[in-house]
Amino acid sequence: MSRQIERWIHEWQDRSDEPVCAYVYDLEGIRNHVRKMLESMPEQTRLFYAIKANPDKRIIEALLPLVKGFEVASIGELLLVREVSESVPIVFGGPGKKDIELETALEKNVAYIHVESLLELRKIVMLAKERKRHIHVLLRINLRTNTLPQTKIAMGGRPSPFGLDESFIEEAIALLREEGNHYVHFAGFHFHSLSNNLQAELHAEMVELYLRKVEEWKRSYELDVQVINAGGGFGVSYDDTPGFNWQRFTGLLAESEAVRALGGTRLFFEPGRFIVADHGYYAAEVIDIKQSHDQWFAVIRGGTHHNRLPASWGHNHPFRVVPTDRWPYSFARPEISHASVTIVGELCTPKDRLHTDAQLESLRVGDVLLFEKSGAYCWTISHHDFLGHPHPKFHYITEGD
Template sequence: MNQNVKKLINEWHDKNRDPICAYIYDLEGIQNHVKSMLKTMPRQSHLFYAIKANPDKRIIEALLPLVKGFEVASIGELLKVRGVSKDIPILFGGPGKKNYELEIAIRENVSYIHVESLLELRKLIIFAKESNKHIQVLLRINLRTKTLPETKIIMGGYSSQFGIDEQLIDEAISILIGAENTHVHLCGFHFHSLSNNLKADLHVEMVNHYLQKVEQWKRVHGLDVKVINAGGGFGVSYDETPGFEWELFTSLLTKSEEYQNLGDTQLFFEPGRFIVADYGYYVTEVVDIKVSGDKCFSVLRGGTHHNRLPASWGHNHPFSIFHQEGWSYPFKRPEVQNSKVTIVGELCTPKDRLYENAKVESLRVGDIIIFEKSGAYCWTISHHDFLGHPHPNFYYIEGNHYE
């Protein structure tokens, strides 16, 4: 456990009577992780951070000097990045972009717009011409392939709302080279087929499949492809399964024939979860322990309204216990010893569970549960205001101090 996390918990209890409930983000840990990733990245490849994983302003600021830019999926996200930097490169993706979003993206000098449909492309041509601004686009393609790695979330290789169907590429290029288009320039292609893949070798195979497809389209259509965005999807393990091996991925990719044939084409990656997941902690206190039938439940000051990822993904979220010794009541402290306990939140719903049947040596009311790997898709996707419980506090670790 990060020593600053322990220090923060102890200082909280010295100053507060209320149970602790907080997110703690290790900004220095995130920075060191990204620096390590950059060391092994192939030549002419670039790292972008997909802020949907965690759009916290302090995290964006911490990553600003390290990454090539940021990937956003809404105008809200775009403006968060622009609130930190007016000129950092931005990739703007996501289905269902509204007219005002496209117009703002043009005005805010987005580097590349990931075009998700033929309608979106036609609208962009009109808006760019009206604003007299030249814009660069990558066509997001949904490949018709059955060779993708298996993960919990797949966005490509089958019928979905994401991207332009592979069979419509000819029509998309026909629109781009048409006489009506004077301001929208095709610079390459974007692929994002899955989420949270843990197999580095399979990820290389998938990226190489992308590169093979683009090479085919270049020959057929005579394209000058400046950029291939191979998306994200690099996985984080929330159980005993081995995590994604970044160094193996970059090593295998660099040696592949497909990569060697890239020429001057730039290769983009846009991970989110993989960058920040391991550097966030959701810290919350046990406020009750009780038995119902043959099961024991530990009730937290917190729950899925703060950290919805376990319920969303249907997994038990990894945690550690930080024992607290103080007990000021005249009656026996509720506890469970060498047994199984289901860890639940404070909400009025049976779905508010973060870990089912966890084996614990000792857990008492007043102890602290520290949910590790809570830096991505935890707070952001949660229903924060359900039942009106107070939000958690937020703390940031930098060096040997926090604030």
């Protein structure tokens, strides 16, 4: 893969005077990764892709034949998936669904709506009745427990705007059972308690907790649970910390008595970052190297308006240098050797940093920095039009490239 991208970078510089600035998505790499994920999943489980991690239409198309469906969190995401397929199952989440979004979800035949509040549930019942549209719902539950794994981003086990507090389950069930509700059907529960967990064992324990809780609620409220959606949150490491071990996780699930006892109940997972992060690259050419107060800075064509993840998460994003030969000027080409360099972008703000104090053997203006692990939450969370710089190009690697 590295050679393919490097060849493409050199071809860019041969045909254009424009500095390299692009996202490269390895579609075949994503497909192969998902195939390996599916191989180790127990038969009771199903895999969805949470497109918030990267809603690129080409990625959705590449995953369409492989995943069970897609998780969306807005009307825009929902319509994007429906552009690709009118029939693929969609699960629709998000804490602030407006009436028009709920109406569209009914019209576009989403498979499940994740209910985030009692008010939202009342609105779904009202709208479904008005339109005579049947819909299945999963109650998203924020558990009252302190035993969940701790990560940088947590949405459950603490006060949170996400989901129904566990104490409101009985009231939600009562709403669904009210006389006159013939259209909104309880299908099960949804949990999404954290993001970017790197520990497979703790994730498996968390899923076990979900299954135990659901078993209690089934008995207490005499429920027919068709689906338990355990969400995503599978982590990707952006430093030397070991990443999430999917095979270890699915192996633990396969050994679980609670999973084996699911019967006809299906256990959903909806990862986003874990599916695409390692198969996206952000390539940005070095346009200047300067020294200030005894510190070296490399300025790239691009920055946090294209890849906001390192600034958002406060980490140094991993990258490597792709040496190039292009230098069209008569004066000397700036370069540094065996130096500590901070990588910054072209924006007029000191927060436009992608990596601080990188130890580099060599770097020249005109070389290209290839930021790895840039397939998730990089382009789409960025403030693209700040200062009006041109957007990056997008390049896709497919089978046979």
